[in-house]
Amino acid sequence: MADLPGQPLVHELxxxxxxxxxxxxxxxxxxxxxAIDGVAEFLDTCNSTPAxxxxxxxxxxxxxxxxxxxxxxxxxxxxxxxPLTDDAGPASASATGTAEQLLLFxxxxxxxxxxxxxGDQQVFEQLIAWEPEE
Numbered sequence: 001m002a003d004l005p006g007q008p009l010v011h012e013l014x015x016x017x018x019x020x021x022x023x024x025x026x027x028x029x030x031x032x033x034x035a036i037d038g039v040a041e042f043l044d045t046c047n048s049t050p051a052x053x054x055x056x057x058x059x060x061x062x063x064x065x066x067x068x069x070x071x072x073x074x075x076x077x078x079x080x081x082x083p084l085t086d087d088a089g090p091a092s093a094s095a096t097g098t099a100e101q102l103l104l105f106x107x108x109x110x111x112x113x114x115x116x117x118x119g120d121q122q123v124f125e126q127l128i129a130w131e132p133e134e
Contacts, residue, residue, distance in 0.1 A: 011038035015107045035099035036068045042106045043070050043081045050078040051132030058123045061091035064099040074127065093119035 014030055015038075021027040039062065057075035059082065071091065073082040095102065096116040104110040112124055 011041055011103070014038060015103065015109065018104065018109065030100040030103070032066050032099050035103045036064055036066060038103045039064065039068075039099060039106060040070060040081075042103070043072055046106070047072055047079050047127075048081065049132045052076045053079060054130070055123075055126050058092035058120070058126075060123060060127065061094035062102055063094060063096040064102055065097065066099050068099065072127075074123070079127075079132070091119060093117065093121060093123040095124070 011034070014034060018027060018030070043062070053074040053076065055074070057073075059074070060072040061084075062070045062072070069084055071082045071084050071088070073080050094117070095105065095112070096118075097105065097110075097114065101110055101115060105112075105115055108128075112121060117124065
């Protein structure tokens with residue numbers, strides 16, 4: 001999806017539309033390409049910070065079943081999306097689901113039990129509970 005002015009608002013609107021559909025009992029599938037873009041945008045903005053990660057350094061690998069993946073690095077320099085390289089070691093934890101499931105998870109609408117989790121689940125729990133101060 002091309003970068004458009006106001007694009008993060010599209011992702012927020014997509015999540016709030018899900019909320020309204022859920023309340024009405026008529027949830028419709030999200031467009032996969034928009035959900036994929038929403039996960040990337042969330043990790044680039046909401047999960048990026050120069051505030052030091054207060055736990056042991058870790059990496060989280062997010063896998064969308066549609067074929068896209070992301071890596072989030074957490075360490076003393078903060079939290080940052082990191083490049084996925086062929087020679088990278090295994091992530092501390094990973095979550096697999098559809099792009100829609102991953103988007104709803106990062107926005108707090110789904111829980112760890114809604115995704116396939118591998119590795120150290122505590123890393124996800126620490127990330128969810130973390131309130132970085134800058």
